[in-house]
Amino acid sequence: DAKTTQPPSMDCAEGRAANLPCNHSTISGNEYVYWYRQIHSQGPQYIIHGLKNNETNEMASLIITEDRKSSTLILPHATLRDTAVYYCIVRIDYKLSFGAGTTVTVRA
Amino acid sequence: AAGVIQSPRHLIKEKRETATLKCYPIPRHDTVYWYQQGPGQDPQFLISFYEKMQSDKGSIPDRFSAQQFSDYHSELNMSSLELGDSALYFCASSLSGQFYGYTFGSGTRLTVV
Secondary structure, X not given: XXXXXXXXXXXXXXXXXXXXXXXXXXXXXXXXEEEEEEOOOOOOEEEEEEOOOOEEOOOOEEEEOOXXXXXXXXXXXXXXXXXXXXXXXXXXXXXXXXXXXXXXXXXX | OXXXXXXXXXXXXXXXXXXXXXXXXXXXXXXXEEEEEOOOOOOEEEEEEEOOEEEEEOOOOOOEEEEEOOOOOEEEEEOOXXXXXXXXXXXXXXXXXXXXXXXXXXXXXXXXX
């Protein structure tokens, strides 16, 4: 799986958008970008995934650069319940490999 | 909606004992994955099963074994437990051919004393 690089932590104000960057410069053409989050000691939760095009669902938006070397997860209106560790994962097969994610703290 | 069920939620064992963790996937899901998450660490892939056959293997110790049964539930068997085996163990399930994310269970917290 391609290696990903995320900032170790970031803060966000409640109600504001949270933009989480991820670098995956060694991604290959058929590897998907996945985002998961883990709220303290709970099972990781799927957020969104994409290959080339930008994606949006009820939880978040995923923006992938044209060269696919980086992506940004956008939480449009962060709430306190969005405080979690966010993982950016790229994969080609069915196995997910978690690296060091970004600890996002949403502050009131 | 039905989720992935793991049992037990908490387990305390002594060193050198054995432990069995169970995972019941979402109905119709045919693939099960096991992950281990030590204190302050990220989840690490252990092993996966598709249609009752091992499909992939990660950093699973030789002391651990797992299987998937005909009803698709899976069990992770851990023998000769060590203090370092204390961790959260997560199971996830998915339906093969669907490339969106897995669904994880709430985990089993194993404490070895």
